[in-house]
Amino acid sequence: MGLIAKLVDTPEMLVVLPILDDIFGRFSIWIFVATLLAVFSNTPMYAAVRVFSFFISMLLTYYVYTILFLGFFPKSQIILWGSISLISPFCAFVIWYSHQNKRIANILAALPIVALITEWYITGSENILLLMTYVCMIICLLICVPKEGRRRLPIILITAVMTLFFIKTGLMHFIYGELLNI
Numbered sequence: 001m002g003l004i005a006k007l008v009d010t011p012e013m014l015v016v017l018p019i020l021d022d023i024f025g026r027f028s029i030w031i032f033v034a035t036l037l038a039v040f041s042n043t044p045m046y047a048a049v050r051v052f053s054f055f056i057s058m059l060l061t062y063y064v065y066t067i068l069f070l071g072f073f074p075k076s077q078i079i080l081w082g083s084i085s086l087i088s089p090f091c092a093f094v095i096w097y098s099h100q101n102k103r104i105a106n107i108l109a110a111l112p113i114v115a116l117i118t119e120w121y122i123t124g125s126e127n128i129l130l131l132m133t134y135v136c137m138i139i140c141l142l143i144c145v146p147k148e149g150r151r152r153l154p155i156i157l158i159t160a161v162m163t164l165f166f167i168k169t170g171l172m173h174f175i176y177g178e179l180l181n182i
Helices: 002-007 011-016 018-024 027-039 044-070 075-099 103-122 128-144 149-169 171-180
Strands: none
Touching (some): 027 044, 027 075, 027 103, 027 128, 075 103, 103 128, 103 171, 128 149
16 A cells, blocks of 8 residues: 555546545545554454554555655654654454444544544545545444444444534644645
């Protein structure tokens, strides 16, 4: 995925298929994949190892290609994504518990969905294809994360409340604004 992300991050691809840069150039696709890797792991420790390995291999591929073949060193981006990679094992460990049958699991299951919705909202995209991509990722998480279908409604309600809280308080704009310099 690191190579794919780098290949779609070229001027040629931006002209032909800008939706690919919108998808691979944001946090959401990586949150989505990391969440699936975590919940489909056998133990929380295995989830942490799998997600960390995914991020490190993706970043190594992406930045080695950037440095070797494109000849530049994006220091600030490497620091940002390297930092995200370092906290990813902890996040994966916690998210693994989202498919359990405990009350806290509903809140944990809502977190990646809240991240997807707020990112789409804060970046202000009106692209219908991008919106459909986010909707598909959210539906997939609602299907794959909870083991029991009856947990979906509480997860949706918690997601709605948390999303409104983050948007209305300006917290997500602060987070995404600082990370993405929006």
